[in-house]
Amino acid sequence: xxxxxxxxxxxxxxxxEFKKTVDNAFTSFSRNYGEGIENFFDPLLSFLVAFEKLFLxxxxxxxxxAILLICxxxxxxxxxxxxxxLSFLLIGYFGMWEDTMSTLAIILVATLLCICIxxxxxxxxxxxxxxxxxxxxxLDVMQTIPSFVYLIPVVMLLGIGKVPGLxxxxxxxxPPIVRLTNLGIRLVDKDVLxxxxxxxxxxxxxxxxxxxxxxxxxxxxxxxxxxxMALAMVVIASMIGVQGLGxxxxxxxxxxxxxxxxxxxxxxxVLAIIFDRVTQRIGKRMQRYKSD
Amino acid sequence: xxxxxxAVIIAVAVAVGIYFMTAEKKVExxxxxxxxxxxxxxxxxxxxxxxxxxxxxxxxxxxxxxxxGATMPTFTSMNEKGMPDIAPELWSNxxxxxxxxxxxxxxxxxxxxxxxxxxxxxxxxxxSVVKNHPELKTVKxxxxxxxxxxxxxxxxxGGMMTCPAGWNCxxxxxxxxxxxxxxxxxxxxxxxxxxxxxxxxxxxASTRNENWFGYYWTPTSVVGKYxxxxxxxxxxxxxDNWHNxxxxxxKECADPKPTSWTKSVVETVVTDNFMxxxxxxxxxxxxxxxxxxxxxxxLVFMTDQKATGKDAAFEFLQKHENVWGKWVSDEAAxxxxxxx
Numbered sequence: 345x346x347x348x349x350x351x352x353x354x355x356x357x358x359x360x361e362f363k364k365t366v367d368n369a370f371t372s373f374s375r376n377y378g379e380g381i382e383n384f385f386d387p388l389l390s391f392l393v394a395f396e397k398l399f400l401x402x403x404x405x406x407x408x409x410a411i412l413l414i415c416x417x418x419x420x421x422x423x424x425x426x427x428x429x430l431s432f433l434l435i436g437y438f439g440m441w442e443d444t445m446s447t448l449a450i451i452l453v454a455t456l457l458c459i460c461i462x463x464x465x466x467x468x469x470x471x472x473x474x475x476x477x478x479x480x481x482x483l484d485v486m487q488t489i490p491s492f493v494y495l496i497p498v499v500m501l502l503g504i505g506k507v508p509g510l511x512x513x514x515x516x517x518x519p520p521i522v523r524l525t526n527l528g529i530r531l532v533d534k535d536v537l538x539x540x541x542x543x544x545x546x547x548x549x550x551x552x553x554x555x556x557x558x559x560x561x562x563x564x565x566x567x568x569x570x571x572x573m574a575l576a577m578v579v580i581a582s583m584i585g586v587q588g589l590g591x592x593x594x595x596x597x598x599x600x601x602x603x604x605x606x607x608x609x610x611x612x613x614v615l616a617i618i619f620d621r622v623t624q625r626i627g628k629r630m631q632r633y634k635s636d
Numbered sequence: 637x638x639x640x641x642x643a644v645i646i647a648v649a650v651a652v653g654i655y656f657m658t659a660e661k662k663v664e665x666x667x668x669x670x671x672x673x674x675x676x677x678x679x680x681x682x683x684x685x686x687x688x689x690x691x692x693x694x695x696x697x698x699x700x701x702x703x704x705g706a707t708m709p710t711f712t713s714m715n716e717k718g719m720p721d722i723a724p725e726l727w728s729n730x731x732x733x734x735x736x737x738x739x740x741x742x743x744x745x746x747x748x749x750x751x752x753x754x755x756x757x758x759x760x761x762x763x764s765v766v767k768n769h770p771e772l773k774t775v776k777x778x779x780x781x782x783x784x785x786x787x788x789x790x791x792x793x794g795g796m797m798t799c800p801a802g803w804n805c806x807x808x809x810x811x812x813x814x815x816x817x818x819x820x821x822x823x824x825x826x827x828x829x830x831x832x833x834x835x836x837x838x839x840x841a842s843t844r845n846e847n848w849f850g851y852y853w854t855p856t857s858v859v860g861k862y863x864x865x866x867x868x869x870x871x872x873x874x875x876d877n878w879h880n881x882x883x884x885x886x887k888e889c890a891d892p893k894p895t896s897w898t899k900s901v902v903e904t905v906v907t908d909n910f911m912x913x914x915x916x917x918x919x920x921x922x923x924x925x926x927x928x929x930x931x932x933x934x935l936v937f938m939t940d941q942k943a944t945g946k947d948a949a950f951e952f953l954q955k956h957e958n959v960w961g962k963w964v965s966d967e968a969a970x971x972x973x974x975x976x
Binding site for chain 1: 788789790800801802803806826827828829830832833834836837839840841843844940941942
């Protein structure tokens with residue numbers, strides 16, 4: 345009856361061999377292809393570095409003005425502008441300006457990358473149920489797998505620094521935009537599509553003229569969530585050497601510096617709130633037609 | 637909250653009850669009594685804790701319990717509560733002040749001032765550097781050649797990997813970086829963020845035969861596995877400069893001078909309870925010194941075989957009798973050998 349009380353597990357040596365085989369396979373993969381993969385990501389790295397330099401080297405009044413301008417164009421709300429202005433002044437005053445700019449740079453690039461990859465995948469999922477059943481479990485894995493698990497292979501392949509950090513952030517942050525693009529397009533009214541068809545619209549006209557515009561508010565909710573999740577990954581990304589607000593937080597964790605951790609943590613929160621309010625406003629303004 | 641508290645009280649009461657019911661019998665059985673050993677959360681300390689457990693149990697008839705630990709929590713608990721009894725591998729630079737106070741008050745004792753030889757922190761290079769550029773013998777030579785260690789984000793600069801964010805060694809490495817005027821020589825520091833990041837970077841550089849230069853320490857499996865080589869600084873150690881400048885935050889160290897790294901103090905610290913009541917068992921703790929080479933080999937064994945501290949302890953006792961045989965009396969050695 346031993347098999348009943350104790351799970352009949354693989355024997356120790358077999359298990360050890362199995363783990364070793366996986367590890368060795370990955371090591372030899374990294375040895376053979378690592379450099380090629382690294383070179384493949386080189387353009388992305390130089391883009392990231394250039395983008396960060398732009399943020400860091402622009403004089404702060406110009407940066408704040410540009411941020412406020414973007415917020416105004418997107419939200420048209422004086423409250424948000426005032427809040428943003430005040431927050432950035434405080435961040436600068438407390439000496440977190442450079443870290444905030446680094447974080448902002450990587451978050452923006454990560455969001456852009458997620459949008460560029462995520463929206464087409466979402467559209468493909470909305471088009472075909474087969475694609476949807478294939479992709480959904482992958483998204484589940486990406487959202488729930490502990491990030492440290494994929495950080496190890498990413499670091500082995502690409503070393504530490506911005507690109508592996510960006511990949512880690514994107515793995516975690518891309519699912520919402522894919523899911524909500526899919527959902528938004530699927531929720532478009534059948535009658536509207538029928539009307540478009542009866543006017544002789546072809547597939548692409550339907551997609552870009554009807555489905556995507558009507559789905560935009562939902563897609564924007566996805567963008568919003570993607571940004572939020574990217575910000576949540578800032579600290580984790582810092583564990584593999586990404587500059588920004590995450591590093592002081594890590595320093596605070598290992599030394600129990602309460603104030604340092606709190607300040608930088610709150611700076612991340614402030615960024616998140618600004619991003620959230622601005623993108624929500626955009627989403628709301630897109631839905632204005634509903635109340636008219 | 638109340639329910640939790642209640643549960644804790646009941647658990648403690650039950651534990652105390654069991655203790656009193658069994659205590660008397662055990663004192664008769666064993667000369668050494670009940671011992672708790674801190675099993676710190678890194679590999680070399682896990683191995684040492686498990687070896688101590690086996691030797692104390694089989695060789696000296698102690699009743700040993702391992703408790704999980706880490707430098708600060710374990711030391712604080714030993715200092716305040718006298719529990720656990722033994723911290724096999726305590727990096728005492730981090731707790732210097734309170735430890736010397738506890739030593740003066742005879743609450744804690746350093747049973748072994750150097751349980752592992754050849755250990756310490758410093759600046760290391762990957763083996764490819766030694767192989768391809770044997771002329772680079774000291775840190776002073778290396779810092780003249782930033783071109784050999786291109787920074788990943790700016791290949792016109794040399795990249796040196798510093799210590800993970802928030803560790804004390806980050807301050808010392810960054811100050812030494814300034815002391816050796818490395819920025820003027822075309823170097824930039826890379827912050828690996830975490831120990832995992834640092835290990836990953838070393839693993840990547842070594843498996844691909846790339847040059848790597850940065851902070852590391854031993855005993856570690858990384859050093860053993862990837863053959864990292866410690867680079868002497870090429871200057872003498874300057875105690876005053878080290879303690880009053882290099883280890884301080886940048887603001888309090890305006891003018892750092894080059895110096896080599898301080899000697900790391902790793903000790904086996906025990907409580908007064910163990911020191912006074914364990915009899916000959918404490919002699920074993922005094923005698924046991926792991927040669928650094930053997931320790932690194934064991935750590936490589938642990939990572940390669942995915943072995944736990946317990947597995948590694950048995951492996952060590954089986955393979956290296958010539959090492960541990962000298963730590964214990966012949967009688968105890970026989971008993972331990974018989975039990976393996």
